[in-house]
Amino acid sequence: xxxxxxxxxxxxxxxxxxxxxxxxxxxxxxxxxxxxxxxxxxxxxxxxxxxxxxxxxxxxxxxxxxxxxxxxxxxxxxxxxxxxxxxxxxxxxxxxxxxxxxxxxxxxxxxxx
Numbered sequence: 654x655x656x657x658x659x660x661x662x663x664x665x666x667x668x669x670x671x672x673x674x675x676x677x678x679x680x681x682x683x684x685x686x687x688x689x690x691x692x693x694x695x696x697x698x699x700x701x702x703x704x705x706x707x708x709x710x711x712x713x714x715x716x717x718x719x720x721x722x723x724x725x726x727x728x729x730x731x732x733x734x735x736x737x738x739x740x741x742x743x744x745x746x747x748x749x750x751x752x753x754x755x756x757x758x759x760x761x762x763x764x765x766x
Contacts, residue, residue: 676728679727679728680727680728680729682727683723683724683725683726683727683728683729683733684724684729684732686720686723686724686727686729686733687720687721687723687724687725687727687729687732687733687735687736688724688732688736689720690716690717690718690719690720690721690723690724690732690733690736690737690740691717691721691732691735691736691739692717693713693714693716693717693720693736693740694713694714694717694718694721694736694737694739694740694742694743695739696709696713696717697709697710697711697713697714697717697740697743697744697747698714698739698742698743698746700713701743701746701747701750704750704758704759707747707750707751710743710744710746710747711744711747713740713743714740714741714743714744714747715740716740717736717737717739717740717743718736718737718740718741720736721733721734721735721736721737721740722737724736725737
């Protein structure tokens, strides 16, 4: 019994180290997923500027929101919130541009035309 106790004191509990590694891995994956969400939100926000690419905004912004939510649950809080907010802004800009509410854009919504 004493040998086990001494071994734990010297090397530490393997279960604690395993949990720390799992938390670190989850945070690393969360950051990567949230960074992809930010990239998808940026693609959506930039594609608003081209009238031919406005149809690509909704899919890329939706992917950005989903990846941001996954990143949030994987402990990449700030980056994930940035991904969700940026993607939501891209969706709002797509609606504004689609209705022709900005001075330099014409309406691209087929229903309004």
